Amino acid sequence: MSIQIKQISKQFGDFQALKPLDLTINEGELVGLLGPSGSGKTTLLRIIAGLETADQGQILFSGKDVTNLHVRDRKVGFVFQHYALFRHMTVAENIAFGLDVLPKKQRPTKATIKQQVAELLDKVQLSHLANRYPAQLSGGQKQRIALARALAMQPRVLLLDEPFGALDAKVRKELRRWLRNLHDELGFTSVFVTHDQEEALEVSDRVVVMSQGQIEQEATPQDLYQQPASRFVYDFLGGVNVFEGEAASLKSNRLEQGKAWVAFPDGHKAEAGQLYLRSHELSLSNQPSAIAHLPLKIKAVSLIGAEVRVELEPLGWQSQDLWDITISHSEYNLWQPQRGNTCYAHPQAGQLFASNTEHQPRPINWQQGFALIKTA
């Protein structure tokens, strides 16, 4: 079932939770709504489910207007962040609930319900817990039961509100792969809300980034990562270092702040703005280069994991946050930077957001321009 959202808006008192927005979700798609808290993503999800009513606008399921349809008649599966299992019912009773409350004429026989519950429990691999109560389950188990309960009604749309938010990191990873597989197997349309960019990028077919009740960008995970449309998206995806500067008066391709500067490759003119550099799009050395003079002082070095993470503080120039740069272990072994050392960062690729516009950023790639030339 496809979902069409037309000019939906919502206000809570003085707070504009959603500004009028449009969004189309295709049949069989898995869409992640990504944003910080207060961005309106959960409100949007609850409006799609019918748990909240929109002030204005329309919701269509497969072209049919469901704006005024009650939640019980929309036949969507909804999974809550804190599971919302019925605490006084066993796992089996929880899963059977949707079938049990059907009107007599449509309700399957007791034996059929029992069999369907058994099948669902099998699907979520928790058959041995059928007679337990929710309080006796772990968080991951609870969420799988909540999913099984929603799936019992064979919904064509599955909505998940921060489904893995309350789980620990390992279980979360496992469950989101499992959700992806389940989605592919059963072919329903899914929308899930998350504030975890890694989760959104890993699971979704398409990511919708929201902020302050608006859609900032909708794109595939690849496009989103490679071409963030705004400063907000860039910031929110994380791991980014910002160099703010003015165009140098003498050398037109230099962005400078005090004594620190970055030289753009041939064909790029510098203009006042912010240069966004991801932590893996920079290299470090103990000498400045022809393309950048960005002195930094090492605050911390973390060798754990596949890469070496270095935390740095600007020396003689300003940045709102500390810089994070990841380098390979072999790069690290070349000169073994230590805490307290002074070093220099060299950009390889980045995006320039010009100060005077809110438009698309300008991608800048140094490797095309010229190779790293180290000056003595």
Place this chain on the structure above:
Amino acid sequence: MSNHKTSLSKVSHQQRIGDQPWLRRLLIGLAFLLVGSLLVLPLIAIFAQALSAGLNIFWVNLSDKYTLHAIGLTLLVAALTVPLNLVFGVFLAWLVTRFEFPGRRILMTLIDIPFAVSPVVAGLMYLLLYGSNGWVGGWLMENDLQLMFAWPGIVMVTVFITCPFVARELIPLMQQQGSSEEEAALSLGASGWQMFRRVTLPNIKWALLYGVVLTNARAVGEFGAVSVVSGNIRGETNTLPLHVELLYQDYNLVGAFTSATLLAALALLTLVVKTFLEWRQQQSAS
């Protein structure tokens, strides 16, 4: 830093206040003395006085026609008050915990009025409003409806006095439980009634019963407000607590205490049920 640590460990080796054996014994002894002389002894005295003239007289007093009528009226008041306040309390708790609307906070404060107002004042308010000279009472008189100095008035003030008990028990619990289970039930296709009966009610049942027990105890035992609106007509508008006072004023001590044993027995029963319900509530919460 190290200084701080040593001073902390010193403190933990010191005895806590009240750890000396003699002080502990003194305090425990004092507590028992107070509970004994203020609570237990009077309770025993009621039963001792009631039975002082022998079991026979006790039965005679108990089967007195006015006493029987007082028992009947008290039960009637409780039987009407409890269901009314049960429904009212559930509705109110539902309203203030599940919906956001202007005036919600004020409403939650207003629930406590019966606790804040002296019962006598509550009785007077009703008398002024619904009595024959009152704003509404005049109109009622013209239509031949008597509320004050009759059983409907007694029920009205009792409902007023006891209306917070159920709501006060439910509101914190329902706030803490949140509405997501109910939303889950709706999203699975349950009707409003199915949601209430199969999800909401099982979740609140122990707190609800607890509220009902408290409501019942208060409805049966209420004196102040009822005494203002009842008119103390023997065999007509006399509830059990009022009856006790009337007998006492008649110098019928044994009779007064006999009726009092009924109220005391009910109080003891309430305590037992209340303790059980509290225990059940803790069980279901964990």
